[in-house]
Amino acid sequence: MKKINILLVVLTFGLSSCGDFLEEYSQDTSYVRGYEDLDELLLGSGYMPTGTPASFALSEEYIEKPWYYPYIHLMADEVSENITNTTNKGALWDVREKYFGYYTWQQSVGINYAQTSIRKEDNDWSMIYMHINIANMIIATIDNHDGKDSRDELEKQRIKGEAFFLRGTYYFTLANLYGKPYNAATAATDPAVPVKLTEFIEDKLFSRNTVQEVYEQAIADLLQAEELLDGTTRKSYYRANKTAAELLLSRLYLYMQDNDKAMEYADKVINAGDNSLQDLNAMDGSTSFLNPRLPEVIFSMGNGGVRSSITNYIADFGVSDYLWGLYDDNDLRKTYYVKWNDAESYAEYVKGGEVLDLEKTSLSANFLFRTSEAYLNLAEAAAYKGETSVAQNALNSLRKKRIRNSEYQDVTASGNDLIEAIRDERERELCLEGHRWFDLRRYTVNSVYPFSKTIQHSYTTFEYSWTTGGNVPVQTSVYELQPNDEAYTLPIPREVISFNVGMPNNSRPPRSIIKTINY
Incomplete structure (x- = not known):
C-alpha cells in the first residue's frame, strides 16, 4: 500500500x-x-x-x-490549578489530565499523570x-x-x-x-x-x-x-485583510528583533484608523469585553470559550496569582478581563464573558488580532532602540483606554524599567489570548534585555468526601520549568517522527516531580 x-x-x-x-x-x-x-x-x-x-x-x-493548541494557555504562568474553593464545586471535565504532558512540560506531551497511557500528539x-x-x-x-x-x-x-x-x-x-x-x-x-x-x-x-x-x-x-x-x-473580521497582514508582520519582525520593521508595521496598523481602541471608561458593564462589536478587532479565527476550563472549580484551572497581581485597583481590566468573585473568594477570568456561559464568545481564544497589540509592538520595539518618548507615547496611548480616568498617570520610566513596564502591560492586555507562551520564549533570546523565569505547576489527586459532598485533595505533585529550559520548545509529534525516519527531534529532558505535598 x-x-x-x-x-x-x-x-x-x-x-x-x-x-x-x-x-x-x-x-x-x-x-x-x-x-x-x-x-x-x-x-x-x-x-x-x-x-x-x-x-x-x-x-x-x-x-x-x-x-487548536489549547494547551498554549496552560504551559506558561497565566493559570494555576485550583485545589479548594468555598462552595466545593468540582470541575465538569478534567483538563489537567488531558493536557498533563503539556501543562507539566513532559518529554512526551501525550502522556498522562499515571504514565499508563499516551494520547495523539x-x-x-x-x-x-x-x-x-x-x-x-x-x-x-x-x-x-x-x-x-x-x-x-x-x-x-x-x-x-x-x-x-x-x-x-x-x-x-x-x-x-x-x-x-x-x-x-x-x-x-x-x-x-x-x-x-x-x-x-x-x-x-x-x-x-x-x-x-x-x-x-x-x-x-x-x-x-x-x-x-x-x-x-472583506466580508467580516473572520476574513483576513491588509491590516491583519500588517499586524502579523509587526509581530513577526518583533520576534526577529528587527525593531525598525516592527515599528514600521505597527505604525501602519495604528494609522489605518479603522479599528480604534475600546475605551473601558465608556463601557457600562452590560457586555463582556470580547464581543462581536468590539471596535479594535482586526481578525479572528478558531475557537473561543477558553474560560470554560478556567473556572476555579476544584481540579480545574483559575487565574494565577501572578496574573491577578499585575492589575492595580485603578485598572479597569480588573473588571472586564479578570475580576474577584466575592461569593467564592477567587479571581476569575471574564474577558470573553461569564464563566461557563453557554453562549461562548465568537472571538478566538488563541488567534485574535486586536489594535492594542500594535501599540504594544510599537512601544516594545522603540524601547529596545532607546527611543524612549516613542515607546512611552505608544504605551500610554493604550493605558489611557484601560485605566480609570480619575486615577490615570502616564508611565515615565526609561531603560530596562520601561521594557519591564511594557512587557507587564503586554501580559495584562493580551492575557489568555495565546501570546504569553510565545512571548516568554522570545524574551529568553532578546539581545537588549534577556529574561527567563522559573515557573511551577502542580498536579493534585483527589478523592470524594461524603462529609463535604465533594472532592478533597490527597496529594499534590509539583513540576518546574527552569529559566531557559529546553522545554520551551515542543517536541515534534511522535507520529511524525515515527513516519519520517531520520527526522531529528527537539531535545526535551525528562520532567520529574520536585516536591510532593500530602494532605
Whole structure:
C-alpha cells in the first residue's frame, strides 16, 4: 500500500460549509468551476473553523469544531490549578489530565499523570498542514480562472491574498510551537518545521527547514498578502485583510528583533484608523469585553470559550496569582478581563464573558488580532532602540483606554524599567489570548534585555468526601520549568517522527516531580 506522508491530509471533503462541489473534490481540481469555488474552499477548509466545542475535554474528537493548541494557555504562568474553593464545586471535565504532558512540560506531551497511557500528539500538526495545503492549491490554481470584469479580478486578488496570509500565518505558528525562538545568531541552523509550497501530495519523507527559512517564508507570504489585499473589501473580521497582514508582520519582525520593521508595521496598523481602541471608561458593564462589536478587532479565527476550563472549580484551572497581581485597583481590566468573585473568594477570568456561559464568545481564544497589540509592538520595539518618548507615547496611548480616568498617570520610566513596564502591560492586555507562551520564549533570546523565569505547576489527586459532598485533595505533585529550559520548545509529534525516519527531534529532558505535598 502506497504511503502518504503524515504532513499531508488527502483532501476528501464533505463539509456543507464548502458547497456541494466539495463532496466530490479531488486533488486534480477538476470540480472547481471558477474562483468562487476556491473562495468557498478557502473559507471552509483554509481558515480555522470558528465556533466552540462544549469543552477542552471533548476536543480530542476533532469532529465539527476542533480546538487548536489549547494547551498554549496552560504551559506558561497565566493559570494555576485550583485545589479548594468555598462552595466545593468540582470541575465538569478534567483538563489537567488531558493536557498533563503539556501543562507539566513532559518529554512526551501525550502522556498522562499515571504514565499508563499516551494520547495523539499530531492533531495540530496535521490540521495546520492540511490548511497549508489548501492555501498552496489556491495560490497555484486561482490564476487559471478568468473573471468577467474588474470586480471579479479584484475578488480573485482578495482570495489569493488571503491564501498567502494564511500560509504565512500557519508557518509562523508552527515555527513557534516546534522550533526554537528566533535568534539571529543561530536561526540559520536551528531546526523548525518542513516547508511545503506545492499543491500536490508528494510521496516522500520531509526534513525540517531551519527557523530562518520558515520565518523568511512567512515574511514573503505576508508581504504578498499585504500587496494583494490592498484595495480589497472583506466580508467580516473572520476574513483576513491588509491590516491583519500588517499586524502579523509587526509581530513577526518583533520576534526577529528587527525593531525598525516592527515599528514600521505597527505604525501602519495604528494609522489605518479603522479599528480604534475600546475605551473601558465608556463601557457600562452590560457586555463582556470580547464581543462581536468590539471596535479594535482586526481578525479572528478558531475557537473561543477558553474560560470554560478556567473556572476555579476544584481540579480545574483559575487565574494565577501572578496574573491577578499585575492589575492595580485603578485598572479597569480588573473588571472586564479578570475580576474577584466575592461569593467564592477567587479571581476569575471574564474577558470573553461569564464563566461557563453557554453562549461562548465568537472571538478566538488563541488567534485574535486586536489594535492594542500594535501599540504594544510599537512601544516594545522603540524601547529596545532607546527611543524612549516613542515607546512611552505608544504605551500610554493604550493605558489611557484601560485605566480609570480619575486615577490615570502616564508611565515615565526609561531603560530596562520601561521594557519591564511594557512587557507587564503586554501580559495584562493580551492575557489568555495565546501570546504569553510565545512571548516568554522570545524574551529568553532578546539581545537588549534577556529574561527567563522559573515557573511551577502542580498536579493534585483527589478523592470524594461524603462529609463535604465533594472532592478533597490527597496529594499534590509539583513540576518546574527552569529559566531557559529546553522545554520551551515542543517536541515534534511522535507520529511524525515515527513516519519520517531520520527526522531529528527537539531535545526535551525528562520532567520529574520536585516536591510532593500530602494532605
